[in-house]
Amino acid sequence: MKKWIPIAAGLAAGFAAATIAFGNFGTNKTTQAVTSNTKSDAEKVYVPYGQKDEYYLFASGGHSGQLFVYGVPSMREIRTIPVFSPDPATGYGFDTETKKMLGGYTWGDLHHPAISETNGNYNGKYLFATDVGNSRAAVVDLKTFTTKDIIKVPNTSGPHCAAFVTQNTEYLFLPTRFAVPLGQEYQPLDQYSTKYRGVMSAVTFDEKKEKLNIAYQVALPPWNYDLSDAGKKESGDWAVITSYNTEEATTTLEINASQADRDYIVLFNWKELAQMVKDGKYEDVNGQKMIFPEKQKGGIYLVPVAKSPHGVDVSPDGKYFIASGKLAPLMTVFSFEKAFKAIENKDFAGERNGIPILKYKSVMEREVNPENALGPLHTQFDDKGFAYTTMFISSEVVKWNYKTGEVVDRVPVQYAPGHSAAAEGDTASPQGHYLVSLNKMAKDNFLSVGPSHPETMQLIDISGSKMHILDTVPVNPEPHYAQMIKADKIHTINVYPKDPSNPFAVYKQSDTKIVRNGNEVHVYGTAVRSRFTFDHTQKRPDEIDVNQGDHVFIHLTNIDFDEDITHGFAINGYNLNMEVQPGQTNTIDFIADKAGTYPIYCTNFCSALHQEMTGYLLVKPNN
Amino acid sequence: MKKWIPIAAGLAAGFAAATIAFGNFGTNKTTQAVTSNTKSDAEKVYVPYGQKDEYYLFASGGHSGQLFVYGVPSMREIRTIPVFSPDPATGYGFDTETKKMLGGYTWGDLHHPAISETNGNYNGKYLFATDVGNSRAAVVDLKTFTTKDIIKVPNTSGPHCAAFVTQNTEYLFLPTRFAVPLGQEYQPLDQYSTKYRGVMSAVTFDEKKEKLNIAYQVALPPWNYDLSDAGKKESGDWAVITSYNTEEATTTLEINASQADRDYIVLFNWKELAQMVKDGKYEDVNGQKMIFPEKQKGGIYLVPVAKSPHGVDVSPDGKYFIASGKLAPLMTVFSFEKAFKAIENKDFAGERNGIPILKYKSVMEREVNPENALGPLHTQFDDKGFAYTTMFISSEVVKWNYKTGEVVDRVPVQYAPGHSAAAEGDTASPQGHYLVSLNKMAKDNFLSVGPSHPETMQLIDISGSKMHILDTVPVNPEPHYAQMIKADKIHTINVYPKDPSNPFAVYKQSDTKIVRNGNEVHVYGTAVRSRFTFDHTQKRPDEIDVNQGDHVFIHLTNIDFDEDITHGFAINGYNLNMEVQPGQTNTIDFIADKAGTYPIYCTNFCSALHQEMTGYLLVKPNN
CATH class of the missing domain: 2.130.10.10 (YVTN repeat-like/Quinoprotein amine dehydrogenase)
Known part of the structure; x- marks a missing residue:
């Protein structure tokens, strides 16, 4: 040696x-x-x-x-x-x-x-x-x-x-x-x-x-x-x-x-x-x-x-x-x-x-x-x-x-x-x-x-x-x-399959809803080219109204079952962003601690009308 | 039209x-x-x-x-x-x-x-x-x-x-x-x-x-x-x-x-x-x-x-x-x-x-x-x-x-x-x-x-x-x-020039020191291939001793004035990492809220002895 x-x-x-x-x-x-x-x-x-x-x-x-x-x-x-x-x-x-x-x-x-x-x-x-x-x-x-x-x-x-x-x-x-x-x-x-x-x-x-x-x-x-x-x-x-x-x-x-x-x-x-x-x-x-x-x-x-x-x-x-x-x-x-x-x-x-x-x-x-x-x-x-x-x-x-x-x-x-x-x-x-x-x-x-x-x-x-x-x-x-x-x-999937057992998934705009339970607000929404629907029964289906201090859960399903159609979900000024891939249901939750008017928008360019894929979060002040 | x-x-x-x-x-x-x-x-x-x-x-x-x-x-x-x-x-x-x-x-x-x-x-x-x-x-x-x-x-x-x-x-x-x-x-x-x-x-x-x-x-x-x-x-x-x-x-x-x-x-x-x-x-x-x-x-x-x-x-x-x-x-x-x-x-x-x-x-x-x-x-x-x-x-x-x-x-x-x-x-x-x-x-x-x-x-x-x-x-x-x-x-620089007016910079290992002031601990350290020196007077110059709850400031200067020699500074288990570029002084501060023994290491591969570029943070428990 x-x-x-x-x-x-x-x-x-x-x-x-x-x-x-x-x-x-x-x-x-x-x-x-x-x-x-x-x-x-x-x-x-x-x-x-x-x-x-x-x-x-x-x-x-x-x-x-x-x-x-x-x-x-x-x-x-x-x-x-x-x-x-x-x-x-x-x-x-x-x-x-x-x-x-x-x-x-x-x-x-x-x-x-x-x-x-x-x-x-x-x-x-x-x-x-x-x-x-x-x-x-x-x-x-x-x-x-x-x-x-x-x-x-x-x-x-x-x-x-x-x-x-x-x-x-x-x-x-x-x-x-x-x-x-x-x-x-x-x-x-x-x-x-x-x-x-x-x-x-x-x-x-x-x-x-x-x-x-x-x-x-x-x-x-x-x-x-x-x-x-x-x-x-x-x-x-x-x-x-x-x-x-x-x-x-x-x-x-x-x-x-x-x-x-x-x-x-x-x-x-x-x-x-x-x-x-x-x-x-x-x-x-x-x-x-x-x-x-x-x-x-x-x-x-x-x-x-x-x-x-x-x-x-x-x-x-x-x-x-x-x-x-x-x-x-x-x-x-x-x-x-x-x-x-x-x-x-x-x-x-x-x-x-x-x-x-x-x-x-x-x-x-x-x-x-x-x-x-x-x-x-x-x-x-x-x-x-x-x-x-x-x-x-x-x-x-x-x-x-x-x-x-x-x-x-x-x-x-x-x-x-x-x-x-x-x-x-x-x-x-x-x-x-x-x-x-x-x-x-x-x-x-x-x-x-x-x-x-x-x-x-x-x-x-x-x-x-x-x-x-x-x-x-x-x-x-x-x-x-x-x-x-x-x-x-490597064998990938391109689209998430529907999951009927997922309690947060919503596959039709007509099933969207916002459910309030005490100070918890659950939004069951959909994203599709090129709109958010959070509650189809509302005057503005793309509006979310909560009270300051509410714990808000956004359950969002991307109902574009189509390759490469990703949607984003961001709330301007609220430091929040997530993505939903085709067919996927995803949840983001946060405390709505700041009162005011906050635009919601799709962050992932999804169609010619992507810029129009928006909504509003309105947080009503406590006092 | x-x-x-x-x-x-x-x-x-x-x-x-x-x-x-x-x-x-x-x-x-x-x-x-x-x-x-x-x-x-x-x-x-x-x-x-x-x-x-x-x-x-x-x-x-x-x-x-x-x-x-x-x-x-x-x-x-x-x-x-x-x-x-x-x-x-x-x-x-x-x-x-x-x-x-x-x-x-x-x-x-x-x-x-x-x-x-x-x-x-x-x-x-x-x-x-x-x-x-x-x-x-x-x-x-x-x-x-x-x-x-x-x-x-x-x-x-x-x-x-x-x-x-x-x-x-x-x-x-x-x-x-x-x-x-x-x-x-x-x-x-x-x-x-x-x-x-x-x-x-x-x-x-x-x-x-x-x-x-x-x-x-x-x-x-x-x-x-x-x-x-x-x-x-x-x-x-x-x-x-x-x-x-x-x-x-x-x-x-x-x-x-x-x-x-x-x-x-x-x-x-x-x-x-x-x-x-x-x-x-x-x-x-x-x-x-x-x-x-x-x-x-x-x-x-x-x-x-x-x-x-x-x-x-x-x-x-x-x-x-x-x-x-x-x-x-x-x-x-x-x-x-x-x-x-x-x-x-x-x-x-x-x-x-x-x-x-x-x-x-x-x-x-x-x-x-x-x-x-x-x-x-x-x-x-x-x-x-x-x-x-x-x-x-x-x-x-x-x-x-x-x-x-x-x-x-x-x-x-x-x-x-x-x-x-x-x-x-x-x-x-x-x-x-x-x-x-x-x-x-x-x-x-x-x-x-x-x-x-x-x-x-x-x-x-x-x-x-x-x-x-x-x-x-x-x-x-x-x-x-x-x-x-x-x-x-585009005209870049490759090495940060020495800044004698920077109170946190230390350009010689013999100037390194750890200064305690109430519950604030300031470390004035150097990084060089391939060692950290936090206080050259210590038995172990690469050891930092603090008490649980101390507010710790690490001021670290990279004294490798040489292109592409970046050093990292991470504390294992403390969710902290920063880099210092050649010639740069950088500070990271944190509350040492967890008592125990935490290895410090260089995260950016810097030399054949990069793996040896380590140290320890010892946080003495309060009770």
């Missing part, structure tokens, strides 16, 4: 990192200019009118809290799906249901989307994601591209390493980036090693109810966990998580978490853990079933890995897991088979925090160290047995054979790639074709928009023996991971 | 509108397929790595409340600028200053951006916009692409017809879409004609202070105003506003505001109005100087126009204003010179609501009625004397000579265009080159993202004698108007 080269020391020294990271921009540019063929690239990414993209790319929106949907190869954003933050444009977080779902949070940090899987392959039904900012998990329905459920995950702080699903979506795993005292209670940092813990949550999804649920949790050592991946095929019952700061440093991690030559991969068998829970081998912690590995032994092991790894990825065949120590310039291929054998033989090198450590040499299959390739982070796969690893510091993607270790190609990207996403490149059946490099820096790639720069995505053709960059596009902040799925796997 | 054809009646009948509006999708597709040349189109819109777009396109984000910045011809969104709604991604509305600027509003409806002008041409310095949802106006600094000031505009409800600036940015005019009682007080709708008013606000901008101010307001009749435009050159002291619902209908406007054959353009001389204010010819209404045209005569006139016009646009030479009655299938060219003569001669056809009416025949220069072109809305101009008008219902752009009335070309668009934006196409010096059609419907243009569809923008090459569609791209909801400006007119 090689000794880590001076880069590690240089990085730990702080400012030196910047110079290394960004010293080679000029060089990259030249290389890029030579290798790209402008004419054919333009044609390869252009999707003419009447045709559609081949793939969807679902990119995490990072600290926007949302999910970005792109078409590939056009690399155009088709839609932002609001998940963890309110979205004024669609009324997400404003209507009664989604407001409740957001639970008062106005911000989230969405990392790492995970499409639901069958037999290790995307099935295109749901997408899961976690919120590092406020420790939540969410599920998005890919029939409607809307968020269906959000749960707050107790005992955890920053489920950054998620979500990744097991091969038949039995679980999504949510290990944390930050260690905190269980329940996030107050504990001085001097108590860090004894009182702080990382926590891995195993979450299940009930497809029928479209609800998430926490099955159990595992109290891990107080380290920072950074990306997990579930096994496949022969490793299907297992999952792996990387860690850093196994130094258990409590300040200035830039230096103090970069001291040890090794951190650990946590290798666990989720079927064994589930059995332990079944057998009562857990403790109740704030209502959660918590396994403490130092007390309830079995099912969890540590694998030493090159320092401060940023990710670990399981190969499509399920035989290997590949980790990259971001401060060590190499990718390490580990063998599941070797690990299983070592576990069977109890071939351990002692314990750390009560968890058995497998011997590096017993599990390691191969180390791959491309010359001058610095800052390896994450690995994706193609259909021909090649792996693609992003190099954050040397700003490139390295293509290599994970069964032989041979490095076959390298391409510079602009600049500082974090993750990449190949076509179904983290599944059991990668498609090859395309890889998107998610670059953290744009520098001067695009027209300047001031001090705050966009991120960059680069589309790379990986169908040939040489990688070739097709296009470079700007992105709003901030995609981390993304998944690319064949377009024909 | 032609009699309006049956379309008007058909539209008024409600559901028929849908059929007319969307009946011809199939036809459009076929036409489009025949005329487009895929190969050259791809090359024309492709901006290869190392090159940049030729134009910025600033598109209103509609009910997102934000502004979208695109590059042309790539049609890629480079940045969303938050204006009227909070933006979790950039911390806009979360940090102390922007939170105050938003004034508690969580939503806005941004229509019609207006770039500041010198001699009728964009000067690239500022951009103005209004909020139809909550009646506000804002200014964006194009050096930093950030919002600098927002004002609430009293007495107004929905300044939809704004902003448009006069030729040297003396004023921006904000006429309202909705009529309400002045001050938005409670008044039954039966009092509509006597108690409700539209209001036009004249707003000035102090460039030195970067502050907006309301100079005066005009109480207009209770009609709906829909888009204004300022004069140029010989008409430079004048401005025009379209209106609809001069019927003064109070319900089901779809039908009732479509009765009269004519509505009015309001023509006003803003210098005369300013003089009236100077002469004290106004009344104080809720602190605003309000001109009542029925009492203080002069300076305002009405011009009859084809029914329910959606827009009015002044020609680049300042000689004409062109209005399109959206329910009348024609564009009408009016002559400023003729209007001035009629005013001079008092050639009036009586008054309406106390305002003199000019005779249609005295002011009308020409009617242009392209065969079967339905739903004309808005007009842009090129450098060769041609006008381009969007047809909402027949889904096309019509190119015509506004001096002769000759229709020279028509191109179908997909589908239902509202506005369009030509290169500097509403200025005194249009550039020709490109026109972007802002289409309201996408239907099946793109991969489906469920019931809620994106809008569409189409880039049209207008440099030749025939218009040619180059590209069709999806857009998040919902651009209305846009302006396209030559890239070299």
